[in-house]
Amino acid sequence: MNIGAPREQTVEGSVEGGCLCGAVRYRVSGTPISSSCHCRSCRLASGAPSVAWFVVLNDQFTMLSGRPSTLRSSPPVVRSFCGRCGTPLTYQHDDDPGAIEITTATLDHPELFAPTKEIWLSQKVPWAASHADIEHYPRTGFDEHGIVG
Ligand SMILES: [Zn+2]
Numbered sequence: 001m002n003i004g005a006p007r008e009q010t011v012e013g014s015v016e017g018g019c020l021c022g023a024v025r026y027r028v029s030g031t032p033i034s035s036s037c038h039c040r041s042c043r044l045a046s047g048a049p050s051v052a053w054f055v056v057l058n059d060q061f062t063m064l065s066g067r068p069s070t071l072r073s074s075p076p077v078v079r080s081f082c083g084r085c086g087t088p089l090t091y092q093h094d095d096d097p098g099a100i101e102i103t104t105a106t107l108d109h110p111e112l113f114a115p116t117k118e119i120w121l122s123q124k125v126p127w128a129a130s131h132a133d134i135e136h137y138p139r140t141g142f143d144e145h146g147i148v149g
């Protein structure tokens, strides 16, 4: 995966999100970019055909309650999820230790950060929906570092 560098701008206040059962709650600030990922790893981690993520700097992310379980899903990648209800929550790549990606759909207001690109279309399930009016990438949306999902 890897959807790109976090934006430095900030917005007024902060937004919160959490898992299905409510055990895990978090708060984020900043103006994240969001992306929808079709890679196989995100598919299996979520049980969904694609997953929308947004990225913030580590210090823009605060865990308010709960302690997610973690899984190293590939050598450089750690994913977290609620160990009680299973909601996928975060993704961190060893090559980008200053940033954290969070599942956009776990926000209390996911409408705030609409995906602006779709990535890993090379692994898209043929019947999965795709937005024609946002940027498309066959692999990552983070071309300058060439990181592979
Ligand atoms: Zn992915």
Ligand SMILES: [Zn+2]
Pocket (backbone or CB within 6 Å): 019, 020, 021, 022, 023, 024, 082, 083, 084, 085, 086, 087
């Ligand atoms: Zn939960």
